Amino acid sequence: MSTNLSLNTADIVTLILIMLLCAFAVRIVIGFFRTPRPKESRRKNSTSGTEPAASENNPLHPGLIRLTVNVDGMHCGMCEANVNDMIRRDFNVKKVRSSHIQGTTVILTDKDIDDSEIEASIGKAGYRVLNVKREAIS
Numbered sequence: 001m002s003t004n005l006s007l008n009t010a011d012i013v014t015l016i017l018i019m020l021l022c023a024f025a026v027r028i029v030i031g032f033f034r035t036p037r038p039k040e041s042r043r044k045n046s047t048s049g050t051e052p053a054a055s056e057n058n059p060l061h062p063g064l065i066r067l068t069v070n071v072d073g074m075h076c077g078m079c080e081a082n083v084n085d086m087i088r089r090d091f092n093v094k095k096v097r098s099s100h101i102q103g104t105t106v107i108l109t110d111k112d113i114d115d116s117e118i119e120a121s122i123g124k125a126g127y128r129v130l131n132v133k134r135e136a137i138s
Contacts, residue, residue, distance in 0.1 A: 063110060063136075063137070064094060064108050064109065064110055064136075064137045065108070065109055065110070065111075065112055065134060065135070065136055065137065066106060066107070066108055066134070066135045066136075066137055067106070067107040067108075067109065067113060067118070067132055067133070067134055067135075068104055068105075068106050068107075068132070068133040068135070069104065069105040069106075069107065069118055069122070069129055069131075069132050069133075070103055070104055070129070070130040070131050070132075070133075071083060071098070071103055071104065071105050071122060071127050071128070071129060071130065072103065072127065072128040072129075072130055073126065073127040073128055074098065074099075074100035074103060074127060075100055076100055077100065079098075079100050079127070080098035080099065080100050081098075082125045082126075082127075083098045083105050083122055083125055083127060084096045084097070084098050084105070085125075086121050086122060086124055086125040087105065087107060087118075087121060087122070089121075090117070090121040091107075091109065091113055091117075091121070092109070092111070093107050093108060093109045094108040094109055094110065095107070095108040096108070103130075105122070108137075112134070115129070115132045118132060
C-alpha cells in the first residue's frame with residue numbers, strides 16, 4: 001500500500017503555524033502552573049558601582065521620618081493603591097507602601113505630617129485611620 005502525499009506551500013505554512021500555536025499554548029500552560037518566586041529573589045542586586053538602593057531600615061537620606069498608619073477598611077490590592085495615591089497626591093513623600101493584609105500604610109517623608117491631615121487624606125479615599133506611629137530614621 002503506497003500513499004502519494006503531496007504538500008504544497010500553503011499546507012506547509014499552515015502546519016508551521018499550527019506547530020507554533022501549540023508551542024505557544026504549552027508555554028502559557030507551563031507558565032500558569034509555575035510556582036512564583038518570592039519577591040526578594042526577583043529583585044536584582046546592583047553591583048554596577050552605583051549607590052545601593054535605599055531600604056526603610058537603611059535609607060540613603062538620613063533624617064527621614066517613618067509614619068506607620070493603621071488603616072481600617074483596606075481589603076485588596078486596589079485599596080492599597082487608592083490609599084497610596086491619596087497620600088502621594090496630598091503630601092510630598094519619599095515613599096509610601098500599604099498592606100491590606102497588615103492593615104498598615106508606611107510613609108517615608110522628610111517633613112512631619114499632622115495626624116488630622118493624614119486622616120483627612122485617607123478619609124477622602126473612604127478608609128479610616130486608627131492610629132499613627134512616628135519614628136525618626138537616622
